Amino acid sequence: MMKRDECLKVLARHRTDEIVVAVYMAAQEWIHISPSDLNYTFTGAMGQGSSHALGLALGRPDKRIIVLDGDGSLLMNLGSLVTIGHAAPKNLIHCVCENGTYETNGGVPLPGIRHISFTAIARAAGYPKTYEFANLEDWEREAGRILREEGPILVDLKIVPGAEYPEDFRRLYSVEHREVFRKAFQK
């Protein structure tokens, strides 16, 4: 298992000009680990990150979109895997931070977590490529190459909580920051 913040730091080192859609705990950490006007945290409701990312990806096929989803969030919007598989955006990389719990909501375990394979579900839904990482060195070695691959790709990151970061949902959903994003994205 990887500590989430260390895992995100690997992604940040390989990030160039990608738009990153991040939800919940990953979002709280990502805005500190990789601050940028191209961070999109304005997802508004649990489970919706992958769908926002699809809209961004279809709207701007010339930009690469990374979504940092949660496992509980994805379970709430599993159909989005089929929608994304069908739409087949080449510029979308769907990372799932899998910790097996509803961490933001008290750390209660997810239903079925011993049996679920997000990569298997994604492949069955039409994602041509999937990856799983539980080891930081493997993720570090492969991340740069995966970010350049044609999507849609699902990357299952097996994580545990790492260092603590401040929690600020008001910042994540701030319309003012969203407007800054829109201006930066539409340049």
Place this chain on the structure above:
Amino acid sequence: MELKACDIIREIKRSGIRFVVALPDRVTSEHLLKPILQDRELKVVQVCKEDEGVSICSGLYNAGRRALLLIQYTGLLDSVNSLRGVAVEGQNPVCMMVGLLGKEPGVAPTRSKRYGVRIVEPILDAMGIEHHLIEAAEDIAKIVPAVERAYERSAPVALLIGREPR
């Protein structure tokens, strides 16, 4: 009184919309969605559940594109939390075209015998979401101003389709 689907499609295009995010609805499938699927000027994104569509439309908006969410009222009811968080609180101009399946012709939605149809407008009112009934030919003229107003206000709008377009 007949609603012409080709006129609705013309107005959708005239409002600058180029993406239609859709989940089939018996009121609009045959004469609206099927022609739209064949229309080269409109790109259709098919979703598995309507709340996905609220967020896809928002992502498209934030990418600088205009979109329409074409759904049934049952899907609108199922998407109330996404509409709350993504469209209203998130101030995204999600433009919806919503089929009122089972609404009786010429009867106001709030007077329908169908419970589900009857509660649509009160729920939209409670959420502060602007809505317009598109039931007669002259109502089609409401489409462009409603979409323009949604983008000006950065707020959602629901265009309620009161009878099957032909």
